Amino acid sequence: MIPEEKGVALLAKRIRLQGRAYPLFDIARLITQSLDRFRVRVSTVQPNGTDVPQALWVCRNDQTLWLTEAEAIDHALSKHLDQYYLSEKTKTDPPKGNFSFVAQCGLSGVLLGPPNYHGYQTKLKELHADRYARMHFDRFKSNVKIVHDEEVVAKWLEEQSWTTEYTDKANPEAGKLHSIEEVQEHFKQHHMAGAVEEVRHAEVSGDFQKQASRPMRDLV
Structure with missing residues (x-):
C-alpha cells in the first residue's frame, strides 16, 4: 500500500490548516480512511519448487487484475x-x-x-x-x-x-x-496482445475490490 500523491496533498493541506501535529500512526490511519488517498501495489512471488513466478494479468481497458489469462480474456x-x-x-x-x-x-x-x-x-x-x-x-x-x-x-x-x-x-x-x-x-x-498484459507487478487504486478479480480479493 502506497500513498496517492493527489489525495495525500489534500490531506497535508488540511493538516497545515489545522496547525497541529499528528503522530505517524494517526496519519497512516487518515490515509487509509479514504480510497483516493492510497494505491495498492501487487507483486507476484515464485512458488516453492518452481522456476517460474506466479503471473498477474491486467485488462488494459480498465486496469483490472486477474490471476489467469483466461479470466482476463473473459x-x-x-x-x-x-x-x-x-x-x-x-x-x-x-x-x-x-x-x-x-x-x-x-x-x-x-x-x-x-x-x-x-x-x-x-x-x-x-x-x-x-x-x-x-x-x-x-x-x-x-x-x-x-x-x-x-x-x-x-x-x-x-x-x-x-x-x-x-x-x-x-x-x-x-x-x-x-x-x-x-x-x-x-x-x-x-x-x-493489446488488451491483456502479463505482468509481475501492478498498481491499482485504493478501491481494490473493484479492480481485482474475486480469487485475488480472496487472497488479500
Whole structure:
C-alpha cells in the first residue's frame, strides 16, 4: 500500500490548516480512511519448487487484475466487447425438439434454457461474468431454478429465434463471426496482445475490490 500523491496533498493541506501535529500512526490511519488517498501495489512471488513466478494479468481497458489469462480474456470480452466488435441480431429458426421446462436465473430472471441444451453452460457462465462476477460461481449457480411453464418456455424459444453475429471493427471485411466461441478465438489471435498484459507487478487504486478479480480479493 502506497500513498496517492493527489489525495495525500489534500490531506497535508488540511493538516497545515489545522496547525497541529499528528503522530505517524494517526496519519497512516487518515490515509487509509479514504480510497483516493492510497494505491495498492501487487507483486507476484515464485512458488516453492518452481522456476517460474506466479503471473498477474491486467485488462488494459480498465486496469483490472486477474490471476489467469483466461479470466482476463473473459472479462475483456464480457465488459468491453463493443470496443472490438460490432454485433448484429438476425432472425433464425428456433431450436428443434420438445421442451417442457427451462432453467431461469432467480436473481435476474434471465432464461437460460434447458440444462441439457448445448448453449446452456455458455449462457450460464456469460451471465455470471457479466452481472455477478463478484459472487462465487457456485453460489450464483444455486439461484438457478427450473420452470415448468408453457409461456416461459415459449418466451425462451422466441429468444432463441434470434442469433447474434459479430464483425471485427478493425477489419470489417474479414467476415462475420457466428458465435461467442468464434469471437473468443478471434480475439486471442487479433486483439489479446493489446488488451491483456502479463505482468509481475501492478498498481491499482485504493478501491481494490473493484479492480481485482474475486480469487485475488480472496487472497488479500
